Every structure is written in structure tokens, then in C-alpha cells.
Amino acid sequence: MAKRAILILVVLILLTLTASAQMAENARRDSSIKIVYIEAFQFGFTVRAIQEGSNLKVYPEGLDVLVNKGDRVLFRGISRDVTHGFYIDGYTTSDQKIFVLPGRILEIGPITFDREGKFKLRCSVTCGPLHPFMVMDVVVRPNIQYYSLLISTLTVGGFTLLYLQRKSENKLLGGYEREVDILKVRFIGSILEKLLKWRGFQFSLILPSIFFFTLVIVSGFFGNPIGNRNFSIAVVWILWFAIVEFTILFAGRFWCAMCPIPAFGEWIARRRIIGVNNSINSISKIPKIRRWPKALNNMWVSVTGFFVLSLFLPWLVTRPLVTAVVFLVLIIAATLLYIMYQGRYFCKHVCPAGYIGYHSNVSILSVRSRKREICKSHKNKDCIKGNLKGYGCPWKLYPGGNCDNTYCGLCFECIKSCFQNNMTLKIRMIGKDLPKIAAKAKNRFDEAWVGFTRFSFAVFYELIFFGSYYWLKDWGNMGNVYGANLETARLLIPPPWGVINWIRWAFLVSTLVLVYPAVFYVFSWISKKVAGIKIPVKQIFLSFSYALVPYGLFVWIAFAVSLLAVFWTYPLTAFSDPFGWGWNIGARFEWDPFYPELLPFFQTFFILTGLALAINTTYGIAKELLDEHKAFRATAVMSILHIISALILIKVIAG
Amino acid sequence: MKIWEIVALLLVVLALALPFSLLSMDKVFSSKNSVVIRAYITEAGGFKPNLIVVERGQKIRIVVESMDVVHGFAIPSLGINSLVDVGGKRVIEFVAEKRGVYFFGCSIRCSPYHFFMGGIIVVK
Ligand code: SF4
Ligand SMILES: [Cu+2]
Numbered sequence: 001m002a003k004r005a006i007l008i009l010v011v012l013i014l015l016t017l018t019a020s021a022q023m024a025e026n027a028r029r030d031s032s033i034k035i036v037y038i039e040a041f042q043f044g045f046t047v048r049a050i051q052e053g054s055n056l057k058v059y060p061e062g063l064d065v066l067v068n069k070g071d072r073v074l075f076r077g078i079s080r081d082v083t084h085g086f087y088i089d090g091y092t093t094s095d096q097k098i099f100v101l102p103g104r105i106l107e108i109g110p111i112t113f114d115r116e117g118k119f120k121l122r123c124s125v126t127c128g129p130l131h132p133f134m135v136m137d138v139v140v141r142p143n144i145q146y147y148s149l150l151i152s153t154l155t156v157g158g159f160t161l162l163y164l165q166r167k168s169e170n171k172l173l174g175g176y177e178r179e180v181d182i183l184k185v186r187f188i189g190s191i192l193e194k195l196l197k198w199r200g201f202q203f204s205l206i207l208p209s210i211f212f213f214t215l216v217i218v219s220g221f222f223g224n225p226i227g228n229r230n231f232s233i234a235v236v237w238i239l240w241f242a243i244v245e246f247t248i249l250f251a252g253r254f255w256c257a258m259c260p261i262p263a264f265g266e267w268i269a270r271r272r273i274i275g276v277n278n279s280i281n282s283i284s285k286i287p288k289i290r291r292w293p294k295a296l297n298n299m300w301v302s303v304t305g306f307f308v309l310s311l312f313l314p315w316l317v318t319r320p321l322v323t324a325v326v327f328l329v330l331i332i333a334a335t336l337l338y339i340m341y342q343g344r345y346f347c348k349h350v351c352p353a354g355y356i357g358y359h360s361n362v363s364i365l366s367v368r369s370r371k372r373e374i375c376k377s378h379k380n381k382d383c384i385k386g387n388l389k390g391y392g393c394p395w396k397l398y399p400g401g402n403c404d405n406t407y408c409g410l411c412f413e414c415i416k417s418c419f420q421n422n423m424t425l426k427i428r429m430i431g432k433d434l435p436k437i438a439a440k441a442k443n444r445f446d447e448a449w450v451g452f453t454r455f456s457f458a459v460f461y462e463l464i465f466f467g468s469y470y471w472l473k474d475w476g477n478m479g480n481v482y483g484a485n486l487e488t489a490r491l492l493i494p495p496p497w498g499v500i501n502w503i504r505w506a507f508l509v510s511t512l513v514l515v516y517p518a519v520f521y522v523f524s525w526i527s528k529k530v531a532g533i534k535i536p537v538k539q540i541f542l543s544f545s546y547a548l549v550p551y552g553l554f555v556w557i558a559f560a561v562s563l564l565a566v567f568w569t570y571p572l573t574a575f576s577d578p579f580g581w582g583w584n585i586g587a588r589f590e591w592d593p594f595y596p597e598l599l600p601f602f603q604t605f606f607i608l609t610g611l612a613l614a615i616n617t618t619y620g621i622a623k624e625l626l627d628e629h630k631a632f633r634a635t636a637v638m639s640i641l642h643i644i645s646a647l648i649l650i651k652v653i654a655g
Numbered sequence: 656m657k658i659w660e661i662v663a664l665l666l667v668v669l670a671l672a673l674p675f676s677l678l679s680m681d682k683v684f685s686s687k688n689s690v691v692i693r694a695y696i697t698e699a700g701g702f703k704p705n706l707i708v709v710e711r712g713q714k715i716r717i718v719v720e721s722m723d724v725v726h727g728f729a730i731p732s733l734g735i736n737s738l739v740d741v742g743g744k745r746v747i748e749f750v751a752e753k754r755g756v757y758f759f760g761c762s763i764r765c766s767p768y769h770f771f772m773g774g775i776i777v778v779k
């Protein structure tokens with residue numbers, strides 16, 4: 001009996017010993033590991049608690065994951081609603097999908113954070129319409145990447161200012177005035193000229209886009225209700241949108257040459273698709289009442305449209321149905337307006353994508369006349385009136401004397417109609433005509449506002465779509481977690497609190513397009529004082545705002561780069577499965593971001609290019625208005641604002 | 656000249672019509688020789704279709720696809736339960752040996768109405 005008791009005792013002691021050793025071991029292991037409790041939900045992540053050793057800190061509403069370099073972190077993920085995924089830029093791979101299932105705790109890691117910087121924790125499992133934007137920042141400190149990017153920003157700003165002060169004969173990167181007439185370039189010149197003069201050219205561009213646009217509308221109405229699985233969203237808001245930003249840089253409004261939206265109206269009005277109907281070339285036939293109203297002879301409707309669409313952006317870019325309806329409305333409006341007013345007035349003054357025109361003066365490619373004198377002496381201006389070879393400019397410009405890309409839709413009618421062969425395509429420096437246009441801009445508040453709106457929204461979108469602020473996304477999204485096509489349209493009815501939150505969001509967005517111009521105005525005023533300029537502040541403000549033409553474009557390109565890098569698989573898959581029904585026409589791609597951990601660097605490259613161009617352009621504009629000395633001082637003041645904007649952007653991207 | 660206008664017009668009509676005809680080609684492009692069940696959240700219609708009728712002794716091949724969020728596909732009486740990722744496909748094959756009504760349902764929470772997401776397979 002005693003023996004047995006001793007035996008039991010020994011066993012017990014042994015057991016407790018091993019157990020406590022085990023516990024000590026566990027404690028040692030845990031002490032070097034941080035455990036981060038993360039909750040995933042539609043549409044965001046939040047840190048709920050962090051445990052270090054036996055020390056547990058609870059965060060009721062923690063936004064980002066902050067860790068130090070070298071930390072070993074074990075993530076424990078739970079889901080509040082549906083199944084989500086887990087992917088950290090550069091630290092996990094997308095080969096093995098991680099599912100955060102509702103009702104279960106998922107352990108990921110431990111991950112050793114050995115590179116500093118800002119990385120994104122992204123959802124990798126489609127979880128609803130806003131799934132692509134379900135992200136949270138993971139910051140590994142010290143964030144050296146961020147500091148180095150800040151320093152580069154200051155350096156680029158400083159160097160650009162130094163560069164401006166160079167002696168004017170020192171033409172580093174100079175030859176600013178040079179233009180290349182590409183229709184005269186050997187070999188390709190003549191081929192290109194034939195192509196541009198071929199009447200079927202524009203039609204062959206429009207035809208495929210008609211097909212794709214119809215597909216966008218059809219799949220928007222009947223396809224998969226989730227945006228990233230539907231052709232309409234994946235192709236329009238990732239591929240098309242991003243590519244257009246790049247095209248502006250190379251070819252201005254080239255998109256407008258292939259845009260299907262105004263095409264139907266144009267063909268109906270001309271009663272031709274390809275050929276020239278010379279009888280409509282005599283504009284005088286249109287009765288006086290049907291002249292485009294003077295009050296709309298600007299971009300106000302267009303900016304307002306862009307602004308209103310932006311208010312609904314979280315819906316527009318994630319709900320196939322909304323995109324389809326918007327496009328349908330645009331096509332109908334464009335067609336009616338074309339028939340009524342006989343010209344591309346919709347494109348010039350109404351289209352919400354009018355910003356393409358605003359940025360087009362950055363374009364390297366432009367349609368210009370070879371010799372102004374020839375145009376001046378030509379009485380019967382065929383490029384305005386049209387002839388048997390081509391229509392008079394449908395954009396109602398005088399192509400021969402035009403030196404502004406804003407309203408040139410690259411339809412190449414003037415190249416076709418000019419019998420003197422005086423119209424051509426030229427390659428020039430980025431933003432060559434911009435200073436002159438800006439200096440002459442009187443009361444063009446409309447164009448200025450396009451610039452302000454575009455620029456401030458670029459920063460804002462970067463922040464809301466790729467930032468941690470899930471509640472902001474939720475406000476803009478009206479708290480609605482459903483995707484929708486025609487059949488499920490009723491699911492779009494937002495909950496009442498969603499509408500209230502949306503009003504807050506709308507308020508915020510509206511403030512944005514007022515605050516930035518206000519700050520810009522203050523800086524214009526300071527620059528007037530500092531440089532001792534006589535010109536009214538209003539003019540300085542308006543003229544200098546054209547620096548946002550290149551700046552805004554490059555900031556959007558930076559945004560487009562992140563869209564493409566992270567979501568490139570969606571549009572490609574959409575081509576083989578347009579309705580998101582699991583078809584397999586072509587190749588399918590699993591979501592797999594392209595070097596997302598390097599994105600801040602890629603993006604900064606474009607932002608800083610924009611910054612340099614903005615400062616350079618400001619100086620160009622200032623020189624048109626003032627003498628060199630004053631111009632430089634005024635530019636220096638404005639560059640402070642531009643550098644600050646860049647720093648804010650860098651903060652959003654990498655901070 | 657005129658002939659080109661007509662050709663162009665035809666091409667335009669074609670470009671407009673093609674997407675619609677694609678819409679009706681689901682049978683051609685989706686998985687053949689099998690019953691395709693598309694899973695939507697209950698609010699958007701649940702399993703489509705949610706009634707499948709088969710003959711006894713027949714081999715059944717069901718392809719389940721999740722359309723909006725991750726769903727599960729379970730036939731409890733046959734011990735089948737699997738997760739279906741969005742964009743992914745699950746192929747389920749079995750021989751219906753016994754006559755009767757087999758219930759299938761979603762086994763992963765997918766929306767507030769998740770528990771109402773189900774359907775039946777009738778073996779005649
Ligand atoms: S302005 Fe708008 S509608 Fe007109 S061609 Fe350009 S994008 Fe299309
Ligand atoms: Cu998610």
C-alpha cells in the first residue's frame with residue numbers, strides 16, 4: 001500500500017516537474033513573441049489586443065499594426081462576419097490562401113518582421129463588393145523607408161528650384177522648344193500619315209470599344225454582383241481607368257478618339273459612320289436657338305459630374321449595376337446632345353471624364369499646324385468648315401491656330417481635311433504650351449477647379465482606398481455590404497445609419513474641394529507679397545493652378561500604378577470570365593499582387609516627377625507674367641505648397 | 656463608298672449584339688456534363704438551383720461555385736462538407752443509391768441569413 005502511495009507520489013512529482021518545465025519553456029517562447037489579435041470584418045481589419053509575454057493590452061479600436069524591426073509576431077485572426085483572407089505585402093505569399101473563417105481562431109505565423117517600412121495587410125479572399133479595398137497598415141519601425149522618401153522629396157524639390165536658376169543658355173534637358181513633326185519622320189511618318197488620313201481609322205478604334213462598352217453594360221446588369229469578379233468593374237475601374245491616366249501623358253485625349261459614348265450621336269448627326277456627309281459641314285444650317293448655351297461654355301458641368309460621381313465612388317467602383325447605369329446615362333445624354341447641337345459639346349463641357357482634357361496639355365503628342373502663316377492666309381478654312389475629305393472640327397476649334405490640347409479630341413479630321421497638308425502630329429516636351437495657356441487664363445475658375453478637385457481627390461482616394469480607415473470607407477459605402485446587379489438591385493437600399501454616415505462623408509469630400517483651393521489661394525497671396533507682384537491675386541491664383549496639370553496627372557498615375565500592381569489579375573481574369581460565372585474562355589489568374597512591398601517606391605517616383613514638373617511649370621507660368629527675379633521668388637513660395645502636398649502623399653503611402 | 660457605310664453599320668450592330676449573345680452562352684462555357692450550383696448569399700437568392708432531381712443509381716457530378724463570398728457546401732446525410740472559395744470550384748461526385756430527399760446547405764457563415772441557405776436533391 002505504502003509502496004503504491006510512494007509510486008503515485010513520484011509519478012505526480014515527475015509529472016508536475018515536466019509540466020512546469022513545459023510551462024517555463026512556453027513562457028520563454030511566448031515572451032519573445034508578440035501575439036496580435038486581429039479582427040477582420042466587411043471591410044477592414046482592426047487590432048483588438050496585443051499580448052507580450054503575460055502582458056495583455058486591449059485596444060478597443062486599434063487601427064494599425066505597429067511593430068519593431070526584428071519582432072516575432074504571431075497573428076490570431078478572427079472574423080466578425082464572413083470568411084476573409086490574410087496577406088501581408090512581402091511577408092506572406094499568395095500561393096497558399098489563408099482563410100479567416102467565421103467562428104474560428106486562425107493562427108498565422110509567427111512572422112519575423114526583419115524589414116522596416118510600411119506594409120499592407122490585405123484581405124485575400126473575396127468577401128464582398130469592397131473586398132479589394134480591405135486593407136490595414138502594418139508599420140515596422142524604425143520606418144527608414146519613409147524617412148528616406150521624405151528626404152528624397154525635399155531633395156527633389158530643392159534641386160528643381162536650383163535647376164530653375166540655371167543660366168538660360170545652359171540648356172541642360174533643354175531644347176524645350178524643340179518639336180518633332182512625326183508625320184515627316186522617315187519610314188513611319190508616311191505610314192502614319194496614310195493611317196491618319198484613312199477615313200476608317202477612327203471607326204476601327206471605336207468599334208472594339210463599342211463591343212467592350214456593351215459588354216460592360218450587359219455584365220453590369222446581369223453578371224456577378226461582386227465588383228472584382230465582374231467585367232464592368234474589373235476592366236473599367238482598374239484597367240481602363242489606369243491606362244487612360246498613362247495615355248494622357250503620351251497622347252492627351254486619345255481616349256476621346258476611341259470613346260464609344262459620343263459615337264452614336266455623331267453618326268446619327270452625320271448620317272454616316274465612315275464617310276463624309278458634306279451637307280452637314282455647313283454649320284450655318286443649325287438654327288440660332290440650338291447654339292450651345294454660353295453659360296455652359298466651360299467645364300463646370302464636367303467638374304460637378306466628376307465631383308458627384310466621387311461622392312458615390314465607393315459604390316461606383318464596386319457595384320457593377322451602378323457602373324452600368326452611369327455609362328448608359330452618359331451614352332444617352334451624349335447622343336441626345338450631339339443630335340441637338342451638332343458637335344462634341346458633351347465631350348467638351350459635360351463629360352465627367354473632362355479631366356482628361358484638362359491634363360492633356362501635359363501630353364507629348366499634339367495635333368498642330370506646321371506653318372501658322374499658311375493657315376492665316378487660307379481664307380476658306382477647311383479645318384473649320386470641312387470638305388469632302390473630312391469634317392470641320394467636331395470640337396469646334398480652329399485647328400490651324402490651336403495650341404491648346406484641352407479640347408482637342410485627336411479625331412484627326414483636320415489632318416484629313418487640310419488640303420495644304422499643313423496639319424500634323426508633333427512630339428514635344430511635356431507641358432510645352434502650358435505656361436502660355438495659364439498666363440492667358442482669365443476667369444477660368446472652372447479649369448482651376450478641375451485641377452483642385454483632381455489633385456485633392458487623388459490624395460484622398462489613396463488614403464481611403466489603400467489606407468486603414470475602414471470607417472471612412474464605410475461612410476462612403478453607406479454601410480452597405482452587398483454587391484448588386486439588376487436582379488439584386490434592391491440590396492442596394494442602404495440602412496438609415498448608412499445614409500447618415502454618407503452625409504458626413506459627402507460633407508468631408510465637399511470640404512476637401514474647398515480647403516485645398518483656399519490653401520492654394522493663401523499661398524498665391526503670400527507669393528504676391530513676397531515677390532512684390534502688381535498683378536491681382538486672383539490672376540496669380542488662377543494661373544498658378546495650372547501647375548496642377550502635370551502634378552495632378554502624375555499623382556493619379558501613382559494611384560493607377562498601385563491599382564494595377566495589386567489588382568492586375570482581376571481585369572485579365574475578367575476577359576476569360578466576363579460575367580463572373582466561372583467560365584474558362586482564356587486564362588484565369590489567382591490574385592497575386594506584383595511586388596506590393598515595393599509599391600511606395602514606385603509611387604514615390606511618379607509623385608516626385610510630378611512635383612518637379614509642378615515647380616518647373618509654375619516657374620514657366622510666372623515667367624510669362626513677371627520678370628525673372630520676381631518669377632523665381634513667386635515660384636519658391638508656391639513650391640513650398642507643392643512640396644508639402646508631396647510630403648502628405650508620402651505620409652499616406654509610406655508613413 | 657456606300658458599301659462601307661453598310662459594312663460599318665453591320666459591324667456596329669454585331670459589336671452591340673455580341674455581348675448579349677455571350678450572355679446566353681452559359682451552357683457552352685460553364686462546366687459540362689455536370690450540375691452547376693452557384694452559391695449566392697441568401698439575400699441574393701442562395702443556391703441556384705436549389706432543387707436537383709436525379710434518377711436512382713445515377714452518378715451525380717455537382718460543381719459548386721461561390722459567387723460573392725466564401726460559402727460551404729454540405730450534404731449532411733452523405734457526410735459531404737467542403738469549403739468553396741470565390742472564383743474556385745468544388746466538384747462533388749457520388750452515386751445516389753437510396754431513394755429520398757437529400758438536404759444540402761451552406762456550412763460557412765456568409766450573411767445574416769446564412770442559416771436559410773439550402774436546397775434539396777431528390778433521388779427518384
Ligand atoms: S470627353 Fe468623355 S465622352 Fe467625350 S470622347 Fe472623351 S471620354 Fe468620351
Ligand atoms: Cu475580406
Ligand SMILES: [Cu+2]
Binds near residue numbers: 696
Ligand atoms: Cu453561404
